[in-house]
Amino acid sequence: xxxxxxxxxxxxxxxxxxxxxxxxxxxxxxxxxxxxxxxxxxxxxxxxxxxxxxxxxxxxxxxxxxxxxxxxxxxxxxxxxxxxxxxxxxxxxxxxxxxxxxxxxxxxxxxxxxxxxxxxxxxxxxxxxxxxxxxxxxxxxxxxxxxxxxxxxxxxxxxxxxxxxxxxxxxxxxxxxxxxxxxxxxxxxxxxxxxxxxxxx
Numbered sequence: 587x588x589x590x591x592x593x594x595x596x597x598x599x600x601x602x603x604x605x606x607x608x609x610x611x612x613x614x615x616x617x618x619x620x621x622x623x624x625x626x627x628x629x630x631x632x633x634x635x636x637x638x639x640x641x642x643x644x645x646x647x648x649x650x651x652x653x654x655x656x657x658x659x660x661x662x663x664x665x666x667x668x669x670x671x672x673x674x675x676x677x678x679x680x681x682x683x684x685x686x687x688x689x690x691x692x693x694x695x696x697x698x699x700x701x702x703x704x705x706x707x708x709x710x711x712x713x714x715x716x717x718x719x720x721x722x723x724x725x726x727x728x729x730x731x732x733x734x735x736x737x738x739x740x741x742x743x744x745x746x747x748x749x750x751x752x753x754x755x756x757x758x759x760x761x762x763x764x765x766x767x768x769x770x771x772x773x774x775x776x777x778x779x780x781x782x783x784x785x786x787x
Contacts, residue, residue, distance in 0.1 A: 624765065625704070625761060625762070625765045626761050626765075627758060627761055627762070631754075631758050632704050634754070634755070634758065635701060635704075635755075635758045635759070635762060636701055636702060636704070638747065638750065638755055638758075638759075639698070639701050639702075641746065641747055641750065642694075642743060642746055642747070643698055645746050646690075646691060646694045646695070646698070647687055647690055647691060647694070648746065649694065649742045649743065649745075649746045650690035650691065650693060650694040650742070651680075651681055651686065651687065651690055652738075652741070652742040652745055652746075653690075653735070653738045653739050653741075653742035654668075654680075654686060654689075654690055654693075654738070655677055655680055655681070656737075656738035656741055656742065657734055657735065657738045658671070658680065660734065660737075660738065661731070661734045664731060664734065667727060667731075668685075668686065668689065669685070670683050670684075670685025670686050670689070671683050671685070671686050696713070696717060697766065699713060700713065700714065700766060701762070710769075711769055714766060714769035714770050714773060715769060715770075715772065715773030716773060717770050717773060718732075718769070718770040718771060718772065718773020718774035718775070719773050719774065719775075721770075721774055722774060722775075729771050729774040729775070732767050732770050732771050732774070733767060733771070735763065735767055736760075736763050736764065736767060739759075739763045740756070740759055740760060740763065743759050744756070
């Protein structure tokens with residue numbers, strides 16, 4: 587998910603083009619126009635977002651750690667899902683956690699993969715849905731937890747970008763993370779309903 591990908595729509599192939607992409611037949615095909623509408627960003631805004639993200643990609647771990655620390659500060663109950671920091675009592679201890687750093691990079695690489703593939707929205711939607719599904723294996727994890735990501739992500743991006751975090755970029759990043767969270771949320775689905783369906787046979 588962390589491949590370096592050209593950011594010009596329709597003009598180049600990802601450097602990780604050999605990666606096998608899953609086809610999800612349970613969802614209808616999504617056209618680029620439909621997906622842009624869902625994302626609520628123009629093609630120009632997407633290009634600007636991809637250009638801006640280059641600065642984030644150079645500080646991927648730093649930005650991601652800041653995001654997760656803010657998540658834990660505002661939603662302390664989520665720490666129990668992260669064994670590597672569950673017993674950390676200070677921010678300094680969390681920053682030093684190699685396990686958290688590894689997880690952070692996986693999350694940030696997913697965002698990286700999403701942003702640089704916004705010209706292939708079927709792939710992006712499938713990617714985000716699959717991330718949601720993967721979280722079903724965690725006992726007691728509820729899809730509402732994904733909603734806690736939005737503000738910590740925006741604050742972390744703002745801190746990394748500094749003066750480059752303009753009003754227009756703030757809007758673009760907010761719409762991006764809302765789009766990402768919404769699709770992961772849908773990918774996770776309503777597990778209670780699915781369990782009932784299985785029980786009913």
